[in-house]
Every structure is written in structure tokens, then in C-alpha cells.
Amino acid sequence: MTSTRKRKLRIPAPKPRNPLVAPAQQRKAGAHRRGRSSERQRSKQELRRELNREG
Numbered sequence: 001m002t003s004t005r006k007r008k009l010r011i012p013a014p015k016p017r018n019p020l021v022a023p024a025q026q027r028k029a030g031a032h033r034r035g036r037s038s039e040r041q042r043s044k045q046e047l048r049r050e051l052n053r054e055g
Helices: 021-028 036-054
Strands: none
Touching: none
């Protein structure tokens, strides 16, 4: 081989992705409950509204 020949740069192919992971993640996702802090805030607002109606 002569020095005029150039070596090709080889980039290794990325690791193949598991085809079963994406559907599994989609199945476990869904509607979630509200956080405790938002429930607490909502109950406080409702209490304030009731107290304002009475008074």
C-alpha cells in the first residue's frame, strides 16, 4: 500500500434499541392523580368560598 491511499474513518454503529421498550412505556403512562399540595389548596379555596357565602 502506498502512502497516497487514505484510510476510511469508520464510525461504529450505535447500539440497536430494544423495540419492546417504547410500547411498554406508553402502556404505563396515563392519567395521574393531582398532587397533595394541589388538593390541599383546592380544599382551602372551597372552605374560603363557603365561609364568604355564609358571612
